[in-house]
Amino acid sequence: MEMSPETSTKRQERRAFLLLTVALFPVLSIAIVVSYGFAVWIWQMFNGPPGS
Numbered sequence: 501m502e503m504s505p506e507t508s509t510k511r512q513e514r515r516a517f518l519l520l521t522v523a524l525f526p527v528l529s530i531a532i533v534v535s536y537g538f539a540v541w542i543w544q545m546f547n548g549p550p551g552s
Contacts, residue, residue, distance in 0.1 A: 544550075
């Protein structure tokens with residue numbers, strides 16, 4: 501049973517959507533928060549904590 505090109509395209513779109521929503525976006529959001537925290541930590545090593 502051959503799949504039509506439309507069915508194949510929909511399947512690829514569904515896989516791409518799941519990859520983006522389940523894997524890529526959570527990993528990117530964690531990486532952004534971690535890199536911001538690391539940048540603040542490095543900044544405070546040289547400039548001291550806030551208010552000092």
